[in-house]
Amino acid sequence: MIARRFVLLSIAALLVMLFGVAVGSVSLSPGELLAGLRGAGTTHGLILWHLRVPRVLLAFLVGGGLGVTGAALQALVRNPLADPYLLGLSGGAGLGAVAAIALNTGTAWAVPLAAFAGALGAVALVYRLAVVSGRRLDPRVLLLAGVVVGAFAGAIRSAIIVLSDAPRLRNAIVWLLGGLGSASWDSLLLLAAYSIIPLVVLWYVARQLDLLALGEETAAHLGADPERLKRIVYLAASLLTAASVATCGIIGFVGLVIPHAVRRAWTPLHRVLVPASFLAGGSFLVLADALARTVMRPLELPVGVVTALVGVPLFAVLLRRTLTP
Amino acid sequence: MGILHFRQWCAAAVVALAACGSPESGQRSAVNGRPSTIDRPLVVIDDAGDTIRLARAAHRVVSLIPATTELLFAIGAGDAVVGRTVWCEYPAEALKVPAVGDGMLPNIEAVVARHPDLVILYLSSQNAQAARKLRELGIAALQVRTDRLADVPRVGRMLGRLTGHEPGADSMGRAFADSLSAATVSSQNHPLRAFVLVWADPPMTVGAGSYLSELVERAGGENVYADLPASSGQISVESAVERNPDIVLVLGKATPAFAKRPEWQAVPAIREHAFVFADGTEFGQPSPRAPSAIRFLTGQFRAHQAAGARP
Numbered sequence: 232m233i234a235r236r237f238v239l240l241s242i243a244a245l246l247v248m249l250f251g252v253a254v255g256s257v258s259l260s261p262g263e264l265l266a267g268l269r270g271a272g273t274t275h276g277l278i279l280w281h282l283r284v285p286r287v288l289l290a291f292l293v294g295g296g297l298g299v300t301g302a303a304l305q306a307l308v309r310n311p312l313a314d315p316y317l318l319g320l321s322g323g324a325g326l327g328a329v330a331a332i333a334l335n336t337g338t339a340w341a342v343p344l345a346a347f348a349g350a351l352g353a354v355a356l357v358y359r360l361a362v363v364s365g366r367r368l369d370p371r372v373l374l375l376a377g378v379v380v381g382a383f384a385g386a387i388r389s390a391i392i393v394l395s396d397a398p399r400l401r402n403a404i405v406w407l408l409g410g411l412g413s414a415s416w417d418s419l420l421l422l423a424a425y426s427i428i429p430l431v432v433l434w435y436v437a438r439q440l441d442l443l444a445l446g447e448e449t450a451a452h453l454g455a456d457p458e459r460l461k462r463i464v465y466l467a468a469s470l471l472t473a474a475s476v477a478t479c480g481i482i483g484f485v486g487l488v489i490p491h492a493v494r495r496a497w498t499p500l501h502r503v504l505v506p507a508s509f510l511a512g513g514s515f516l517v518l519a520d521a522l523a524r525t526v527m528r529p530l531e532l533p534v535g536v537v538t539a540l541v542g543v544p545l546f547a548v549l550l551r552r553t554l555t556p
Numbered sequence: 557m558g559i560l561h562f563r564q565w566c567a568a569a570v571v572a573l574a575a576c577g578s579p580e581s582g583q584r585s586a587v588n589g590r591p592s593t594i595d596r597p598l599v600v601i602d603d604a605g606d607t608i609r610l611a612r613a614a615h616r617v618v619s620l621i622p623a624t625t626e627l628l629f630a631i632g633a634g635d636a637v638v639g640r641t642v643w644c645e646y647p648a649e650a651l652k653v654p655a656v657g658d659g660m661l662p663n664i665e666a667v668v669a670r671h672p673d674l675v676i677l678y679l680s681s682q683n684a685q686a687a688r689k690l691r692e693l694g695i696a697a698l699q700v701r702t703d704r705l706a707d708v709p710r711v712g713r714m715l716g717r718l719t720g721h722e723p724g725a726d727s728m729g730r731a732f733a734d735s736l737s738a739a740t741v742s743s744q745n746h747p748l749r750a751f752v753l754v755w756a757d758p759p760m761t762v763g764a765g766s767y768l769s770e771l772v773e774r775a776g777g778e779n780v781y782a783d784l785p786a787s788s789g790q791i792s793v794e795s796a797v798e799r800n801p802d803i804v805l806v807l808g809k810a811t812p813a814f815a816k817r818p819e820w821q822a823v824p825a826i827r828e829h830a831f832v833f834a835d836g837t838e839f840g841q842p843s844p845r846a847p848s849a850i851r852f853l854t855g856q857f858r859a860h861q862a863a864g865a866r867p
Contacts, residue, residue, distance in 0.1 A: 255792070255794055256791070256792040256794055257797075257798040274798065274800070277822045278794045278797050278798065281819070281821070281822040282792075282797065282819060282822055283794065405755075405758060405760075405790070406758065410790075412757070412758045412790070412793065413758070414819060415819035416818065418818075418819075524792055527785070528795075529781065529792070530784065530785065530786065530789040530790060531790045531792050533758075533790070
């Protein structure tokens with residue numbers, strides 16, 4: 232049963248990715264599409280192989296990562312409102328990006344690297360706060376520390392924006408809104424390098440997350456080590472989110488809603504929820520990005536706008552359906 | 557032939573009379589020692605549709621738009637400017653005027669501290685609130701749009717009327733129209749196809765309605781994104797690949813960092829570093845210096861076309 236559903240979900244993901252490659256700001260007929268895919272040197276081949284394929288793969292990896300992170304963090308802090316950016320990450324990443332743009336270093340990778348560093352800095356600070364105030368990692372303290380660190384980083388970011396070259400920084404804010412426009416094979420490889428280990432780790436500990444859901448004491452009785460588990464989940468989720476923020480800014484809604492949708496449509500068991508959230512989150516972001524690229528051609532919408540515009544009604548329907556007896 | 561002469565003479569006489577009009581009224585008021593418009597209040601309807609009525613010409617003006625700061629100096633009202641934004645860098649005299657902020661979210665207190673009798677704001681919803689607040693404090697607030705070439709003489713005249721520099725504004729407007737038509741390149745069979753890249757990540761360009769697009773077109777170029785439904789917006793790299801511009805126009809003076817990013821290598825003009833660098837405030841704001849900006853672009857475009865034509 233579970234296996235069959237996974238096969239179906241994987242096939243759906245593949246179809247969505249094919250769709251993502253087939254549509255874009257340049258519309259191609261099926262014939263042009265096939266010719267382009269065969270001839271990498273032509274203009275259409277360049278568009279497909281150089282821009283669209285890496286973009287679709289990047290969208291899938293980012294969306295999947297956000298889905299997994301959301302599922303894991305919601306289990307960790309035992310709060311349905313948890314999302315990947317809750318724990319101070321987005322604040323730290325935003326601060327890093329804005330600082331890099333304000334300093335105008337002139338190197339092509341400065342902004343993503345600074346965002347990554349900022350996110351990791353925020354993670355370290357939150358982690359330190361949450362562990363210091365008690366020997367164990369208290370999810371409530373973690374949550375509060377995340378909010379506080381995020382607010383602090385946001386304040387510094389606003390101060391930088393006010394104090395320096397505003398037109399340039401207006402664009403920094405647009406960058407933070409998120410988008411997959413800077414996708415390339417390089418950024419895909421970079422993200423993959425940072426994502427694979429945390430993804431595998433989170434999948435590996437998914438079964439223990441089911442124990443954690445029963446309460447920390449029960450989990451300990453059943454053979455899990457809750458303290459170690461919480462730390463692993465927190466660090467893996469943070470690394471995953473930091474890498475995705477660095478490559479494509481802050482893309483909201485996916486990490487919050489995909490796990491809930493999978494839970495309602497399928498199962499709350501984490502050993503299924505985690506991989507299913509990966510496939511669903513990836514497919515959802517690929518679809519949202521395809522819409523963002525095509526609805527207003529040649530203008531591109533920020534993908535975060537589409538994830539919310541499409542995702543909220545879908546989720547509302549799902550919520551109603553599962554609530555009504 | 558005689559009739560033609562007569563007509564020309566008539567036209568000349570009308571122009572002469574019109575030209576006499578304003579200095580005469582100016583002299584009369586100077587004799588009375590009263591403001592020049594005591595009998596004709598200064599009235600302007602701004603771009604928000606609000607009526608701005610001044611009892612006498614403004615002589616303490618805070619300009620919260622770089623373009624209007626430049627215009628005030630261009631029409632001879634530079635002495636009246638007592639406040640500006642941190643972005644107002646032209647002309648050099650403007651830098652001697654105290655800056656009151658970045659102009660986006662006006663700091664009312666800093667503006668009021670300059671004791672202005674007129675504040676100029678860019679037309680936006682945020683500024684509308686600021687304008688209301690200033691009016692409550694008894695300070696006239698003018699909201700204008702400065703987005704296009706045509707706004708230069710139009711807003712110039714508004715400012716001329718409110719500051720009592722109508723002749724200056726009129727002559728600036730006439731000189732602008734003349735040099736603009738002189739600088740404009742007549743349409744070509746194969747115009748250089750230009751991609752105006754105002755920001756790289758995310759990629760942002762300008763549509764047909766924008767000032768930069770107007771400059772490009774008058775310089776004999778063609779904006780490859782002229783079909784954009786907005787005056788500016790975010791586009792995708794792949795559409796830039798398909799539109800295949802001859803050159804990429806960037807604001808600045810050196811090859812931008814994004815040119816090295818892998819995703820941009822798919823655009824031939826960027827791969828080949830076919831950049832035109834538009835450096836200077838005359839490219840960033842509608843300006844009386846637009847004709848010289850156009851001449852600069854024309855020269856750059858021709859150089860690129862000559863280089864491209866070589867076998």
